[in-house]
Amino acid sequence: MEPTYLDNNATxxxxxxxxxxxxxxxxxxxxxxxxxxxxxxxxxxxLKKARAQVQALLGAEHDSEIxxxxxxxxxxxxxxxxxxxxxxxxxxxxxxxxxxxxxxTLCEWLEKEGYIVHKLKVDKKGRLDMDEYKSLLQDNVAxxxxxxxNNETGTIFPVEEMAALASAKGIMFHTDAVQAVGKIPIxxxxxxxxxxxxxxxxxxxxxxxxxxxLRRGCRFRPLLRGGHQERGRRAGTENSASIxxxxxxxxxxxxxxxxxxxxxKRLRDKLEQGxxxxxxxxxxxxxxxxxxxxxxxxxFEYIEGExxxxxxxxxxxxxxxxxxxxxxxxxxxxxxxxxxxxxxAAHGTIRFSxxxxxxxxxxxxxxxxxxxxxxxxxKLSPYWTDKGPAANPEAAFAPTYA
Amino acid sequence: xxxYSDKVREHFFNPRNSxxxxxxxxxxxxxxxxxxDALRLMLKVEPETEVIxxxxxxxxxxxxxxxxxxxxxxxxxxxxxxxALKVSNQDIADFLDGLPPEKMHCSVMxxxxxxxxxxxxxxxxxxxxxEEGALICKCFAIDAVMIEDVVNANNLNTVEEVTFYTKAxxxxxxxxxxxxxxxxxxxxxxxxxxxxxxxxxxxxxxEAPKPPSKKLSIVEKIAKIQEVLESVRPMLQxxxxxxxxxxxxxxxxxxxxxxxxxxxxxxAATLGGIQQKMIExxxxxxxxxxxxxxxxxx
Numbered sequence: 291m292e293p294t295y296l297d298n299n300a301t302x303x304x305x306x307x308x309x310x311x312x313x314x315x316x317x318x319x320x321x322x323x324x325x326x327x328x329x330x331x332x333x334x335x336x337l338k339k340a341r342a343q344v345q346a347l348l349g350a351e352h353d354s355e356i357x358x359x360x361x362x363x364x365x366x367x368x369x370x371x372x373x374x375x376x377x378x379x380x381x382x383x384x385x386x387x388x389x390x391x392x393x394x395t396l397c398e399w400l401e402k403e404g405y406i407v408h409k410l411k412v413d414k415k416g417r418l419d420m421d422e423y424k425s426l427l428q429d430n431v432a433x434x435x436x437x438x439x440n441n442e443t444g445t446i447f448p449v450e451e452m453a454a455l456a457s458a459k460g461i462m463f464h465t466d467a468v469q470a471v472g473k474i475p476i477x478x479x480x481x482x483x484x485x486x487x488x489x490x491x492x493x494x495x496x497x498x499x500x501x502x503x504l505r506r507g508c509r510f511r512p513l514l515r516g517g518h519q520e521r522g523r524r525a526g527t528e529n530s531a532s533i534x535x536x537x538x539x540x541x542x543x544x545x546x547x548x549x550x551x552x553x554x555k556r557l558r559d560k561l562e563q564g565x566x567x568x569x570x571x572x573x574x575x576x577x578x579x580x581x582x583x584x585x586x587x588x589x590f591e592y593i594e595g596e597x598x599x600x601x602x603x604x605x606x607x608x609x610x611x612x613x614x615x616x617x618x619x620x621x622x623x624x625x626x627x628x629x630x631x632x633x634x635a636a637h638g639t640i641r642f643s644x645x646x647x648x649x650x651x652x653x654x655x656x657x658x659x660x661x662x663x664x665x666x667x668x669k670l671s672p673y674w675t676d677k678g679p680a681a682n683p684e685a686a687f688a689p690t691y692a
Numbered sequence: 693x694x695x696y697s698d699k700v701r702e703h704f705f706n707p708r709n710s711x712x713x714x715x716x717x718x719x720x721x722x723x724x725x726x727x728x729d730a731l732r733l734m735l736k737v738e739p740e741t742e743v744i745x746x747x748x749x750x751x752x753x754x755x756x757x758x759x760x761x762x763x764x765x766x767x768x769x770x771x772x773x774x775x776a777l778k779v780s781n782q783d784i785a786d787f788l789d790g791l792p793p794e795k796m797h798c799s800v801m802x803x804x805x806x807x808x809x810x811x812x813x814x815x816x817x818x819x820x821x822x823e824e825g826a827l828i829c830k831c832f833a834i835d836a837v838m839i840e841d842v843v844n845a846n847n848l849n850t851v852e853e854v855t856f857y858t859k860a861x862x863x864x865x866x867x868x869x870x871x872x873x874x875x876x877x878x879x880x881x882x883x884x885x886x887x888x889x890x891x892x893x894x895x896x897x898x899e900a901p902k903p904p905s906k907k908l909s910i911v912e913k914i915a916k917i918q919e920v921l922e923s924v925r926p927m928l929q930x931x932x933x934x935x936x937x938x939x940x941x942x943x944x945x946x947x948x949x950x951x952x953x954x955x956x957x958x959x960a961a962t963l964g965g966i967q968q969k970m971i972e973x974x975x976x977x978x979x980x981x982x983x984x985x986x987x988x989x990x
Contacts, residue, residue, distance in 0.1 A: 594729070596754035600704060613754065634752070670710050670758060672721070672732040672750035687750075689723035689730045 293606040294652040296561075298492075299441050299469060299585060299643035300610055304535065305494040311538040312496070315531035323528050324519070333530050340537025347540040348486065348503055349477030357502045357520045358533050362468040362489030363392040365502035366435070368513040368524070369464040369485040370396060373433035374405065376509040377462075380432035382406040384423070386447070388416060388625045389437050392487075393466055406430070415577040416445040416629050424455060433462040438470035438486075442612055442625040442641055443576025444585025446474070450481045457482035462508065468492055472543035473550055473582050484508040490532065494645070495539035499532035546646050554644050555583035557653045561642055562586040564657030569664050571679060575631060575639060584645065587612075589631060590638040590664050592673040598640055601663040607656055612639040634673060696755060697789035703759035708766050713748035718813025720805040729753035729798060731761055733805035735768075737813050742773045749805075756788075756795040763787045764802040773810050779803065782932075793833035797824055828870045831863025836874060843878045851875070856965030857927065862958050910940075913974065917945060920969045928953055928962070935966070938983035945970060948983045 295303070315336065321329030323337055341353045350356060359365045370383060370393070383400060385393055387409040397407045408426050410418050418436075427434075434456045439446045453463040464485040470476065471486075472493035478486065485508065490499035504510055504523070516525030543550075562574060571591040590598065595611025602609055612623030613636075626636035642656070668674040672687040680687060696704075716734035723730025730753065736746040747765040751758050764784055768776045781799040785791045791799060811818035825837030842848065842857045851871050855862040861871050908916065914937075921935055928934055933953030938946040945967075953962060959982065967980035 592752065594753050594757070597704070597758060600755045604705065637752075670707065670750060671752045672730060673752060687721060687730065687732060689721035689732070 291606055293608060294648070294656060295608050296642040296644060296648065296652075296656065297608045297610050298645040299444075299641065301491045301497065302494045302645055303647065304496055305539060305542055307542060308495055308535045308538045312531045312535040315534055319530070323530060324517070333528075336534050337528060337530060340533045340540075343537035343540045344488075344501055347471065347476070347544050348488075349479050350503055351479040352506055354521065355478075355503055355506055357504055357524050358528060358536075359500040359502050359524055360498055360529070361500040362390075362466065362487050362492075363500075364513070365487035365489075365500045366390075366392040366464075366466055367396055368502055369487065370400075370433055370435055371513060372509075372511045373462050373464070373485075374400070375511040377432045380430050382408065382428070382431045384408045384410065384426050384431055384434040384436075386410040386412065386418065386436055387628045388412055388440055388442075389435070390441055390466055390468070393435055393437070394624070410436075412628050414630055416440060416443050416575070416625070417577055418447060420448075420451075423452060427456060427459045427461055429459075431456075431459075431461045433464055435464040435466065438465045438467035438476075439474070439582050440576065440625060441469045442623060442639075443587045443629075444469070444582035444643075445576040446470070446580050446582065449483065453482040453484070457484075469582060469585075472540070472547075473584060475547060478503060478505075490536040490539060493539050493543050495536040496532050499529055499536045501536070549646050551583045554646055554648070557648055557650065558584055558586050558642070558644050560650075561644075561653045561656060562588065564653075565660050568657070568661045572638075572664070573635075575626065575629065585641065585643050587639055587641045589626075589635040590640065591635045592671045592679055593638045593664065593667040595638050595640055597667050598638065598663060601666065602640075602659065605659050605663075607659060609643075610641050612641070613637045695792060696759075697791075699763075699787075699789045700756055700759040700791065703762040703788065704755040707749075707758055707762040709746075709748045709762065709769075711748060711750065713746060715746075716748070718809045720808030720810070720812055720818070722801055722804045722808050723752070729757045729801055731757065731801050731805045733761070733764070733802075733809045735809045735813060737773065744768050744771050744773065744776060753798065753801075754795075756791055757798040757801065759788055760784055760791070760798040760802045761805075764806065768806065773813070776806060777810060779806060793830050794827055796833045800824075828874070829858075829860035829863065829867045832859040834858050834860035836870075839871060839874050840878060843875060849875065849879075852961075852964070853968075855961055856968070859931070859958060859961075862961050908974065914940060916973050917970065920966065920973050921947070924966055924969065933962075935962075939986060941987075943976070943978045945978055945980045946983045946986045947980060 319332050319336065321333045323330055323333040341356045344356045345353045359368065383397060383405060385397055385407065401407050410423055412418055434452065436447050436449055436452055438449050449465045456463040462484045463482060465483055466487045467476065468487060468489040469492060471488040484505045486503040488501045491497040510523060512523050512525065514525045519525055519528055565588060566572065572588055575587045575589050595613030599609060599611050612626050622633065622636040623639065626639055673680055713734035713736060715736050718735035718737055720733045732750045734748045735744055738745050747769050749761040749765055751761045767779060767784065767787055781803040784799040784802045785796060808818045825835040827833065827835050828839055839854060839858055839860055843854060846857055848854055848857060851861050851868050854860055854871050861868050917937060917940065921937055925934060932951050934950040935953060936948050936950065938948050949959060949962070953959065963980050963982065967978065970978050970980055
């Protein structure tokens with residue numbers, strides 16, 4: 291049986307139309323866009339088209355606001371480091387404690403370098419406290435960086451409102467929109483967002499291509515200096531094939547935005563309800579009324595996520611988990627911790643993330659597969675008895691913790 | 693996904709001896725809440741012979757935690773308690789044809805559950821002195837707590853020293869930044885508030901033996917060399933290796949590396965570390981070489 295891929299927040303398959311658009315740029319259109327001859331100018335035209343396709347998906351006012359980079363992480367680093375370099379009199383970064391490591395690890399390093407980082411907390415549903423945010427918008431803040439949508443729970447942050455608040459205080463605003471672009475409508479020209487990161491491989495373009503949107507007039511310092519590519523804002527010969535692929539993927543995403551928010555959402559809801567109605571002691575995490583249409587993150591209590599994934603994988607079903615063991619770290623997902631999910635549930639969180647390629651039959655199969663897997667692992671769990679969870683799980687099993 | 697051996701997969705997909713054991717008379721509950729692993733080991737021990745008649749487990753944990761638990765119960769059934777106590781976490785990992793470095797703690801948890809269950813049977817208190825930190829060196833599975841303890845105990849100052857003492861950083865070298873951070877942290881805490889920490893080149897070991905000024909007799913020199921070798925042996929033995937003196941020829945000290953040390957990819961680092969200690973102890977430049985480098989006698 292064909293495997294079922296429900297891990298589209300990790301990465302997506304390239305759309306066949308994307309691959310087709312890219313192929314000539316490995317062979318006949320191999321030129322360097324900077325060259326004056328015909329080999330180069332063909333590529334130059336293709337890059338211009340791709341830039342316009344990205345611009346359209348983001349609703350950017352000018353195509354020169356699109357800077358191609360190598361990935362979402364590069365875009366994130368470029369944005370934050372640029373803001374600090376361009377405004378040396380400001381030494382503070384505001385972000386959240388549920389960001390992607392591309393932001394959090396950079397911020398930890400910035401703290402070691404002497405910068406001040408404020409990480410906004412979230413409540414049990416993963417929502418921000420806007421009063422806390424407003425109180426932090428002081429003159430020493432160089433940049434606010436808040437993700438548009440959370441990669442683990444799909445929870446959407448009010449970045450447009452937050453950008454407007456920052457702008458009113460003269461503070462730059464960046465959003466890591468890697469999970470949001472292509473899944474929910476974005477219209478940057480009608481926002482106060484100064485910078486935005488996107489990553490190609492999250493929307494059916496290849497890996498190794500990203501974009502930094504940079505609002506015209508926003509002060510900027512490049513991360514990579516060298517040639518004049520991207521108007522000197524990101525040196526290095528353009529990854530032309532991947533840029534063309536990303537352009538095509540953005541156009542497809544525009545066309546499929548409606549399906550994403552109707553059909554994909556319906557399948558996601560069916561999957562979630564199908565699992566929740568069959569299994570006790572499990573619950574969806576995050577802000578379920580305000581999240582990406584493709585993401586469902588379910589915590590299965592008293593069992594561990596990696597074990598669930600291994601059994602799912604055996605049945606040809608791919609998902610991911612916030613458990614410590616899947617990352618090689620000792621801690622369960624920082625997002626689950628930030629929301630105050632207890633350890634016995636945080637370790638058992640499974641993220642199902644769909645795409646437009648998923649079918650009803652696949653979802654039905656997953657709904658059927660999950661309950662026996664959970665039952666099998668609970669049978670092994672010291673927190674579980676044959677009648678359900680131990681009467682008082684914490685007391686029934688209180689191991690000596692290292 | 694992890695590179696699990698077939699045996700780990702087999703024990704995970706078909707765990708042996710899982711579920712409660714009604715007649716258990718020794719129960720050990722251990723776990724690491726942060727890591728998300730917890731294990732209850734239940735033993736049925738025959739009181740006269742102290743033979744383990746049956747062993748069951750219940751585990752909240754990942755694939756390798758379940759596989760380690762399953763393996764452990766298979767290994768200890770039929771053993772006496774004293775023999776079971778000799779089962780090390782490495783034995784559990786070996787039984788499973790190895791575990792990824794990030795997962796070695798699963799086998800440690802198995803060993804701890806065994807100790808706890810036997811203590812419970814014997815009516816003793818079992819307390820765990822093992823603390824686990826973030827994994828720093830993935831090549832040799834060394835965590836931050838271990839590195840910090842060794843740095844503190846031995847007044848280490850450089851990444852090379854940490855590698856010699858713990859092996860951490862001796863493989864791909866990607867964790868050197870992490871090791872440097874631990875060194876800086878320990879150094880800062882050593883210096884105490886208000887004090888200036890010494891420059892990196894100056895080891896913070898005031899009581900370190902001064903190099904002897906007078907020339908050593910050959911007997912004194914051999915005695916010093918033996919002293920240094922004795923001081924490093926416990927460390928090597930912990931890794932199932934050993935070292936002994938083969939010969940001394942002028943400034944060249946030849947040693948036999950034995951057990952796990954022989955042919956180990958860390959051989960050069962091990963010898964380098966011993967050489968450093970020899971130089972400090974003897975107060976002269978010497979070279980430490982494997983016995984295989986000894987000139988063949990005519």
